[in-house]
Amino acid sequence: xxxxxxxxxxxxxxxxxxxxxxxxxxAARGFAAARLHDIAxxxxxxxxxxxxxxxxxxxxxxxxxxxxxxPRVAALExxxxxxxxxxxxxxxxxxxxxxxxxxxxxxxxIPKLVLSESGNFPDLARFYYDEVITRGLGLVxxxxxxxxxxxxxxxxxxxxxxxxxxxxxxxxxLWRHSLEPNGAAPLDGAALARSHADLxxxxxxxxxxx
Amino acid sequence: xxxxxxxxxxxxxxxxxxxxxxxxxxAARGFAAARLHDIAxxxxxxxxxxxxxxxxxxxxxxxxxxxxxxPRVAALExxxxxxxxxxxxxxxxxxxxxxxxxxxxxxxxIPKLVLSESGNFPDLARFYYDEVITRGLGLVxxxxxxxxxxxxxxxxxxxxxxxxxxxxxxxxxLWRHSLEPNGAAPLDGAALARSHADLxxxxxxxxxxx
Amino acid sequence: xxxxxxxxxxxxxxxxxxxxxxxxxxAARGFAAARLHDIAxxxxxxxxxxxxxxxxxxxxxxxxxxxxxxPRVAALExxxxxxxxxxxxxxxxxxxxxxxxxxxxxxxxIPKLVLSESGNFPDLARFYYDEVITRGLGLVxxxxxxxxxxxxxxxxxxxxxxxxxxxxxxxxxLWRHSLEPNGAAPLDGAALARSHADLxxxxxxxxxxx
Amino acid sequence: xxxxxxxxxxxxxxxxxxxxxxxxxxAARGFAAARLHDIAxxxxxxxxxxxxxxxxxxxxxxxxxxxxxxPRVAALExxxxxxxxxxxxxxxxxxxxxxxxxxxxxxxxIPKLVLSESGNFPDLARFYYDEVITRGLGLVxxxxxxxxxxxxxxxxxxxxxxxxxxxxxxxxxLWRHSLEPNGAAPLDGAALARSHADLxxxxxxxxxxx
DNA sequence: AATGAATGAGGGTTCATTCAT
DNA sequence: TATGAATGAACCCTCATTCAT
Numbered sequence: 001x002x003x004x005x006x007x008x009x010x011x012x013x014x015x016x017x018x019x020x021x022x023x024x025x026x027a028a029r030g031f032a033a034a035r036l037h038d039i040a041x042x043x044x045x046x047x048x049x050x051x052x053x054x055x056x057x058x059x060x061x062x063x064x065x066x067x068x069x070x071p072r073v074a075a076l077e078x079x080x081x082x083x084x085x086x087x088x089x090x091x092x093x094x095x096x097x098x099x100x101x102x103x104x105x106x107x108x109x110i111p112k113l114v115l116s117e118s119g120n121f122p123d124l125a126r127f128y129y130d131e132v133i134t135r136g137l138g139l140v141x142x143x144x145x146x147x148x149x150x151x152x153x154x155x156x157x158x159x160x161x162x163x164x165x166x167x168x169x170x171x172x173x174l175w176r177h178s179l180e181p182n183g184a185a186p187l188d189g190a191a192l193a194r195s196h197a198d199l200x201x202x203x204x205x206x207x208x209x210x
Numbered sequence: 211x212x213x214x215x216x217x218x219x220x221x222x223x224x225x226x227x228x229x230x231x232x233x234x235x236x237a238a239r240g241f242a243a244a245r246l247h248d249i250a251x252x253x254x255x256x257x258x259x260x261x262x263x264x265x266x267x268x269x270x271x272x273x274x275x276x277x278x279x280x281p282r283v284a285a286l287e288x289x290x291x292x293x294x295x296x297x298x299x300x301x302x303x304x305x306x307x308x309x310x311x312x313x314x315x316x317x318x319x320i321p322k323l324v325l326s327e328s329g330n331f332p333d334l335a336r337f338y339y340d341e342v343i344t345r346g347l348g349l350v351x352x353x354x355x356x357x358x359x360x361x362x363x364x365x366x367x368x369x370x371x372x373x374x375x376x377x378x379x380x381x382x383x384l385w386r387h388s389l390e391p392n393g394a395a396p397l398d399g400a401a402l403a404r405s406h407a408d409l410x411x412x413x414x415x416x417x418x419x420x
Numbered sequence: 421x422x423x424x425x426x427x428x429x430x431x432x433x434x435x436x437x438x439x440x441x442x443x444x445x446x447a448a449r450g451f452a453a454a455r456l457h458d459i460a461x462x463x464x465x466x467x468x469x470x471x472x473x474x475x476x477x478x479x480x481x482x483x484x485x486x487x488x489x490x491p492r493v494a495a496l497e498x499x500x501x502x503x504x505x506x507x508x509x510x511x512x513x514x515x516x517x518x519x520x521x522x523x524x525x526x527x528x529x530i531p532k533l534v535l536s537e538s539g540n541f542p543d544l545a546r547f548y549y550d551e552v553i554t555r556g557l558g559l560v561x562x563x564x565x566x567x568x569x570x571x572x573x574x575x576x577x578x579x580x581x582x583x584x585x586x587x588x589x590x591x592x593x594l595w596r597h598s599l600e601p602n603g604a605a606p607l608d609g610a611a612l613a614r615s616h617a618d619l620x621x622x623x624x625x626x627x628x629x630x
Numbered sequence: 631x632x633x634x635x636x637x638x639x640x641x642x643x644x645x646x647x648x649x650x651x652x653x654x655x656x657a658a659r660g661f662a663a664a665r666l667h668d669i670a671x672x673x674x675x676x677x678x679x680x681x682x683x684x685x686x687x688x689x690x691x692x693x694x695x696x697x698x699x700x701p702r703v704a705a706l707e708x709x710x711x712x713x714x715x716x717x718x719x720x721x722x723x724x725x726x727x728x729x730x731x732x733x734x735x736x737x738x739x740i741p742k743l744v745l746s747e748s749g750n751f752p753d754l755a756r757f758y759y760d761e762v763i764t765r766g767l768g769l770v771x772x773x774x775x776x777x778x779x780x781x782x783x784x785x786x787x788x789x790x791x792x793x794x795x796x797x798x799x800x801x802x803x804l805w806r807h808s809l810e811p812n813g814a815a816p817l818d819g820a821a822l823a824r825s826h827a828d829l830x831x832x833x834x835x836x837x838x839x840x
Numbered sequence: 841a842a843t844g845a846a847t848g849a850g851g852g853t854t855c856a857t858t859c860a861t
Numbered sequence: 862t863a864t865g866a867a868t869g870a871a872c873c874c875t876c877a878t879t880c881a882t
Contacts, residue, residue, distance in 0.1 A: 028329045032242035036877065048879085049842055057877065116326035118388040119238045125392035133389065160405035167378030174380075178328040179343065182335035195370035203413035220866090246852065258854080259867055267852065448749045452662035456856065468858085469863055477856065536746035538808040539658045545812035553809065580825035587798030594800075598748040599763065602755035615790035623833035644845090666873065678875080679846055687873070 015053050018043045020106075023064045027109030027177070031061050031117050061117070062124055069110050072101065073132050080139055087147030088204075091165070092197040094143065098169045099193035108177040111170060140165050144204075153204040164203075168196050225263050228253045230316075233274045237319030237387070241271050241327050271327075272334055279320050282311065283342050290349055297357030298414075301375070302407040304353065308379050309403035318387040321380060350375050354414075363414040374413075378406050435473050438463045440526075443484045447529030447597070451481050451537050481537070482544055489530050492521065493552055500559055507567030508624075511585070512617040514563065518589050519613035528597040531590060560585045564624075573624040584623075588616050645683050648673045650736075653694045657739030657807070661691050661747050691747075692754055699740050702731065703762050710769055717777030718834075721795070722827040724773065728799045729823035738807040741800060770795050774834075783834040794833075798826050 021042035025034040036057060040047045054060040079097055083090055101107045118125035140162040147153035175187055231252035235244045246267060250257045264270040289307055293300055311317045324342075328335035350372040357363035385397055441462035445454040456477060460467045474480040499517055503510055521527045534552075538545035560582040567573035595607055651672035655664045666687060670677045684690040709727055713720055731737045748755035770792040777783035805817055 030240055030242060030326055030330065032240060033330055035875090046843055047877085048844060051878075052841065112325050115322050115384055115388045116240055118392055120240065120243055122392050125388060129389055129392060129394050133394070156409070157401070157405050160402050161409060163378045163381055163402060164374075164406050164409050167376075167381035168373045169377070170381055170384075171373055171377035174325050178325045178335060179339055182328055182332050182339060184339050184343070191367070192370050192373060195367050196374050199366070199371060199374050199410075199413040203409040207417075224866090245850090256868055257852085258869065261853070262866065450660055450662060450746055450750065452660060453750055455854090466864055467856085468865060471857075472862070532745050535742050535804050535808045536660055538812055540660065540663055542812050545808060549809055549812060549814050553814070576829070577821070577825050580822050581829060583798045583801055583822060584794075584826050584829050587796075587801035588793045589797070590801055590804075591793055591797035594745055598745045598755060599759055602748055602752050602759060604759050604763070611787070612790050612793060615787050616794050619786070619791060619794050619830075619833040623829040627837075665871090676847055677873085678848065681874070682845065 014043075014045075018045070018050065018053055018060070019064050019067055022060055023068060023106050023109065026061060026064060026113055027106070030113075031057075031120060036060075058121075062121070062127075065110060065114060065124060065128065068106060069128070069132055072107060073135055077135065077139055080143060087143055087150060087152050088201055090143055091147070091200065091204075094140070095165075095169065095197045095200075096190075096193045099172070099189040102172055102176050102187070102189040105177065108173040111173055112177055136166065137162050147204065151206070154206050156204065161204075165200060168192070224253075224255070224259075228255070228260065228263055228270070229274055229277055232270050233278060233316050233319065236271060236274060236323055237316070240323075241267075241330065268331075272331070272337075275320060275324060275334060275338065278316060279338070279342055282317060283345055287345065287349055290353060297353055297360060297362050298411050300353055301357070301410065301414075304349070305375075305379065305407045305410075306400075306403045309382070309399040312382055312386050312397070312399040315387070318383040321383055322387050346376065347372050357414065361416070364416050366414065371414075375410060378402070434463075434465075438465070438470065438473055438480070439484050439487055442480055443488060443526050443529065446481060446484060446533055447526070450533075451477075451540065456480075478541075482541070482547075485530060485534060485544060485548065488526060489548070489552055492527060493555055497555065497559055500563055507563055507570060507572050508621055510563055511560075511567070511620065511624075514560070515585075515589065515617045515620075516610075516613045519592070519609040522592060522596050522607070522609035525597065528593040531593055532597055556586065557582050567624065571626070574626050576624065581624075585620060588612070644673075644675070644679075648675070648680065648683055648690070649694055649697055652690050653698060653736050653739065656691060656694060656743055657736070660743075661687075661750065688751075691751070695740060695744060695754060695758065698736060699758070699762055702737060703765055707765065707769055710773060717773055717780060717782050718831050720773055721777070721830065721834075724769070725795075725799065725827045725830075726820075726823045729802070729819040732802055732806050732817070732819040735807070738803040741803055742807050766796065767792050777834065781836070784836050786834065791834075795830060798822070 018039070022034075022039045025039045025042065028034070036050055037047050039060075040050050043050075050060070054063060076094065076097060080090055080094060083093075085093075114125060114128045118128075141158050144153060144156070144158045144161055144165075148155055148158065172187055172189065172192055175184060176189075180186055228249070232244075232249045235249045235252060238244075244267075246257050246260055249270075250260050253260075260270065264273060286304065286307060290300055290304060293303075295303075324335060324338045328338075351368050354363060354366070354368045354371055354375075358365055358368065382397055382399065382402055385394060386399075390396055438459070442454075442459045444462065445459045448454070456467050456470055459480075460470050463470075470480070474483060496514065496517060500510055500514060503513075505513075534545060534548045538548075561578050564573060564576070564578045564581055564585075568575055568578065592607055592609065592612055595604060596609075600606055648669070652664075652669045655669045655672060658664075664687075666677055666680055669690075670680050673680075680690065684693060706724065706727060710720055710724060713723075715723075744755060744758045748758075771788050774783060774786070774788045774791055774795075778785055778788065802817055802819065802822055805814060806819075810816055
């Protein structure tokens with residue numbers, strides 16, 4: 001029994017298993033309504049053990065948000081910054097990459113979680129704003145600016161245009177996470193990405209200009 | 211003290227005062243973390259009195275969401291359906307009207323509230339999907355369809371295009387409600403509306419087409 | 421309307437209507453679980469009005485018990501004291517009279533009520549003991565004593581024999597009130613009275629004695 | 631203080647300690663008026679700990695009643711069924727055994743508790759009727775039937791006679807529990823048992839019959 | 841490292857009682 | 862006299878957190 005490999009505890013894997021279980025629970029119920037008992041059970045441990053890894057429910061929650069989202073943002077940034085392609089191509093590619101995140105439920109849960117708990121966790125909202133939103137918006141704005149500067153895009157207010165780019169992508173994540181499980185029509189991420197990119201590129205193009 | 215009565219009868223005004231206080235509290239903390247004690251205090255009554263008007267915390271929450279959002283949707287519908295103007299004009303007008311809702315914090319709180327609690331209140335999410343989202347999307351889709359049929363807009367996939375229209379508007383509400391209080395740059399609703407409408411109309415226009 | 425006789429309030433009748441409703445409610449739920457709201461509703465008035473007639477729930481409860489039981493005891497006492505018949509006849513008659521009380525649910529409820537709440541209402545238990553039990557037992561003991569003195573009954577310990585007389589009668593009331601509504605076999609009060617009287621008279625008789 | 635731990639693990643002993651404390655509290659106040667806080671304190675624990683052992687106040691109450699009474703009934707049954715003695719001897723023995731239960735306050739509390747709460751706990755009343763009353767009455771009835779069949783007892787209506795046997799025994803329990811603490815004359819259980827048995831045996835005997 | 845019994849503060853809910861009308 | 866809106870104390874129950882094992 002004691003030496004059965006099934007029961008060998010991988011000490012290093014623990015924190016990640018806990019974070020995964022916690023994300024699922026927090027996403028399903030919100031911070032306040034999530035129970036540590038359920039998180040522990042889902043992670044295959046007991047309540048007391050949680051406290052060996054995280055000092056409180058709050059810290060666990062913050063660790064969940066911080067740990068889940070940052071790597072993704074960095075990945076998207078890399079896509080854009082490394083490339084030399086025309087802005088139009090990069091924009092379409094960025095939208096398409098983002099739409100692929102729709103396949104990952106844990107990712108779709110994060111925006112809802114942060115927006116939901118922004119009132120109770122101001123520092124988390126701030127962190128998310130600084131590390132995710134600002135960087136994400138900056139990514140898009142830089143891209144638009146490049147396009148305008150290169151004469152690919154017509155001159156626009158880049159700051160607000162970025163909202164037109166990102167809004168539908170955020171909407172699709174919230175839709176997937178919060179509405180589809182409650183009877184909403186399922187979303188075809190790829191089709192949405194194509195449609196959105198098509199509209200945006202047309203909106204930005206110089207065509208038809210004198 | 212002796213000459214100020216402990217309480218006063220205000221049966222008629224009470225429910226609305228309660229709903230207002232409850233919306234503020236639910237919006238700030240979420241359903242689970244909101245305390246009836248605080249809602250009551252904000253409404254100028256005591257906890258027990260809440261139960262003269264609403265049978266439980268849950269029902270109070272549902273009444274808040276239902277009562278706050280429905281009138282607004284109906285108002286927006288009326289704007290579009292009554293008008294005979296070209297689709298492009300209507301679309302710009304719809305976006306501008308919506309952007310005016312950004313001035314009303316209570317309205318901005320609703321989407322977050324529903325998305326946050328969709329996991330704990332499936333029937334509320336369903337109600338919101340049926341009565342708000344479906345009707346809102348339908349409004350936009352009908353408008354786009356009219357424009358396409360009239361030869362004003364180029365032929366597009368109306369279903370997905372509606373996401374491109376609505377996404378940024380939703381984003382602006384969440385931004386105002388959840389991010390601005392936490393350090394995010396303030397949003398100029400009118401400017402955003404102009405920018406978004408400009409991009410959309412360009413994206414939809416026949417110009418530059420053979 | 422105002423002069424409709426149906427709605428004429430008989431001020432004098434009020435207290436009794438309240439007592440009746442209160443007895444039913446207290447009997448069904450016990451003192452603590454009975455709700456003044458329900459009592460008032462059953463009496464056709466509102467909660468506040470109760471306080472015009474009784475200063476508190478406790479006093480209402482005491483009035484219920486006191487008002488319901490005392491007249492009955494007095495009636496039974498009169499039966500015995502007035503009569504000149506032989507003790508055996510009187511005993512059978514007393515038992516039969518008592519068994520008739522089984523038809524009156526309100527009466528059957530009283531013993532349970534007093535026994536139930538004796539812990540919370542010591543003065544009520546005391547009152548009941550002094551005014552009902554002592555007098556009831558005294559009635560039976562006096563009767564037995566008369567029979568022994570007259571040579572009708574064999575010499576017995578009158579004090580304890582009274583328990584043998586009264587116990588089954590009490591049991592029948594509790595049975596009717598608490599058990600029959602919960603599936604117990606219905607009791608034939610008259611048959612029980614006959615059987616009990618028959619056994620008692622045989623137990624007390626001189627027959628078979630030298 | 632520093633050297634006395636705040637609590638100690640006693641998983642095995644706890645349930646019984648709780649049941650004991652709960653019985654005392656329920657017996658003293660009734661179900662509705664009993665406070666879990668007091669029960670917990672009497673058991674040497676805190677309120678929350680109760681819920682580790684019983685899921686609700688109701689279930690605790692039911693466990694109290696079920697756990698306290700069943701063993702006693704079984705014990706009495708064993709006394710009667712195992713014996714080969716004449717019915718008269720058994721009957722006197724049964725009454726005497728029962729009277730010994732008067733020494734155990736917890737037992738005397740049970741009938742009152744069940745009768746009191748029969749309105750609020752129909753299933754408990756049913757359980758008590760099925761498992762205690764029916765079996766107790768059956769015991770007595772079987773014994774009487776044996777005596778009649780053997781020619782020891784005169785022919786009587788066994789069903790009703792059982793009430794004459796049991797009623798005084800129940801009365802003595804209620805007396806002990808509810809009246810003695812409130813000023814009633816103390817009962818001598820042994821003397822009452824002798825008196826009752828004497829009367830019953832005389833009532834049932836064939837003596838003096840032609 | 842891991843457990844899970846125990847805690848205790850805090851929340852939702854009920855209801856006897858009060859009092860302006 | 863009668864109402865019923867309002868109160869506030871008290872109760873059951875939950876659950877994050879602690880700590881002896």
